[in-house]
Amino acid sequence: MTIHDTEVRRIDGKLQTLAEYAGQVLLIVNVASKCGFTPQYAGLEALYRRYRDRGFAVLGFPCDQFGHQEPGDEAEISSFCSLTYDVTFPMFAKVEVIGSGTHPLFQQLKKAAPGLLGTEGIKWNFTKFLVDAQGQVVSRHAPTDKPESLAGEIEALLSR
Incomplete structure (x- = not known):
């Protein structure tokens, strides 16, 4: 089983596999709306907008296991992300x-x-995993690593 075979549920409730993202560089992040790192949503969105046309996607997975920092349901999370960080x-x-x-x-x-x-x-929300276009995990980044600090690594993977 590879990353692309993994079944996930979209925030709208629909099931899919990550095969939809095969051939793309991915940044997979466990996110939360009430965390000290929540402002990283802006940096993640900036990376996505900068590189999406070149085969890059950020995938956000809300998690409520650290300090009850994601208390809302999927509709509340979706609304928060859209309204607060576009x-x-x-x-x-x-x-x-x-x-x-x-x-x-x-x-x-x-x-x-x-x-x-x-x-x-x-250890906490906003741990980031960078995955290459073949679905291989390339690196792991701590919550304290700002999204923009990953730009060089993303560029290198997109240039392969």
Whole structure:
């Protein structure tokens, strides 16, 4: 099973696989609306708008496992993202990224790109995984890494 085979639920409730994004460079992020890193939505959207025509997408996966920072339902999350940050990149239904209920996508991401000292755990919201056009996880970035700091790495992957 590859990243592209993984089934996900869009924020509107529709099921799909990530095969729709095969051939694109992806930045997959666990997001939250009431987090200190929430302003990163603006940087993520800027990356998406800058590179989407070249085969790049940001995929946002809301998560409420860290400090109850994503308390809303999908409709509230969608409205917040649209109205507050003019988010146009694809958003998905809430997922778990740690523990026994971890979504299969995040199981794959964490295994392919372990964190500090080789741990697979995700420590907080806005952990970012960069995936190449073939669906291989290339790198993992901490919540403190600003989206714009990934531009060079994204450019390199898009130039392959």
